Amino acid sequence: MGISRRDFIGTAALGAAVGPLLSAGGMPMRPLGRTGTQVSILAFGGGSRFLMYSEPTGIDALNRALDQGINYIDTAASYGDGESQTRIGKVLKARGRKGLWLASKVEARDFDGFMRTLDASLKRLQVDYLDLLHIHALLGPDDLAKIEAKDGAYAALVKARDQKMTRFIGITCHADPEVLKTALERHDFDCTQMALNAALRGQEKGVATSFETTALPVALKKKMGVTAMKIFAQEALVGQAPPEKLIQYTMSLPVAAAVIGMPKLEHLEQNIQVAKAFRPMPPEEMKRFSTELSAKNKLALERHFRNHVDA
Numbered sequence: 001m002g003i004s005r006r007d008f009i010g011t012a013a014l015g016a017a018v019g020p021l022l023s024a025g026g027m028p029m030r031p032l033g034r035t036g037t038q039v040s041i042l043a044f045g046g047g048s049r050f051l052m053y054s055e056p057t058g059i060d061a062l063n064r065a066l067d068q069g070i071n072y073i074d075t076a077a078s079y080g081d082g083e084s085q086t087r088i089g090k091v092l093k094a095r096g097r098k099g100l101w102l103a104s105k106v107e108a109r110d111f112d113g114f115m116r117t118l119d120a121s122l123k124r125l126q127v128d129y130l131d132l133l134h135i136h137a138l139l140g141p142d143d144l145a146k147i148e149a150k151d152g153a154y155a156a157l158v159k160a161r162d163q164k165m166t167r168f169i170g171i172t173c174h175a176d177p178e179v180l181k182t183a184l185e186r187h188d189f190d191c192t193q194m195a196l197n198a199a200l201r202g203q204e205k206g207v208a209t210s211f212e213t214t215a216l217p218v219a220l221k222k223k224m225g226v227t228a229m230k231i232f233a234q235e236a237l238v239g240q241a242p243p244e245k246l247i248q249y250t251m252s253l254p255v256a257a258a259v260i261g262m263p264k265l266e267h268l269e270q271n272i273q274v275a276k277a278f279r280p281m282p283p284e285e286m287k288r289f290s291t292e293l294s295a296k297n298k299l300a301l302e303r304h305f306r307n308h309v310d311a
Helices: 005-017 057-069 078-094 111-125 139-149 153-162 177-186 218-220 243-251 265-276 283-307
Strands: 028-031 037-040 042-045 072-074 101-106 130-138 167-173 190-196 225-229 257-261
Touching: 037 042, 042 057, 042 265, 057 072, 057 078, 057 265, 072 257, 078 101, 078 111, 101 111, 101 153, 111 130, 111 153, 130 139, 130 153, 139 153, 139 177, 153 167, 153 177, 167 177, 167 225, 177 190, 177 218, 190 218, 218 225, 243 257, 243 265, 243 283
Parallel strands: 042 072, 042 257, 072 101, 101 130, 130 167, 167 190, 190 225, 225 257
Antiparallel strands: 028 037
């Protein structure tokens, strides 16, 4: 599925149209697809950047984020071998989870391993259920085949939803837009998370090849909740463009939230202010911005993310 310039402008306009609600802290909110939930356009990334803090400072950072209107918390079992979930669990136990959206991910591809990992995650998070559970970091076609096997991760994911261990289910991918497109077409996911930044959009020999042009349209057609990751491309784009412009670009897409790891308190404060002051980037500016960045970076970033371990 390609996307024309006309479709691109329409997609950007859809992104600009959502998010009229504000949280109590002044944070713009958007609907997370068909889940019926409103989430903050800036989500708190609980990955490697969160783990750069000491535990007490990381807990303070998460509390500060929640106090400022962020209500989407993103974590995974593999983040610090569970350390991210342990920290988040301490925050949830102290303040409760009312009004918060808790998303986690499991990387195991076999049914039993998936369920064991999920059970351990719930214990570390000190909760009985997740709002959203993702199959973590889809790679290529062979990986999708493992997930789809009779005793694979997808069967476990559905079982977890049936057993009310999670309210909604999804899948994440930063490695292969085409295989994510296939997974979204085949299965009834509620949500998905994909790599969406200005440098990854583009075409090769007239063929659309990015998540934005390949997988995102499928997710939107099926009314999935979409969250964006890799906004800074693991810092590869920092210095090439202002961080606030990179955030603005991704938030101007038809996504519910941008999941960002913020390893310093000043980054947290700056990104919160960018989100609260968000105005959609005009479509022509988006096109120009992405063309400039993708010309310099797209192929190298695709190679990097094809083998990147999100842990």
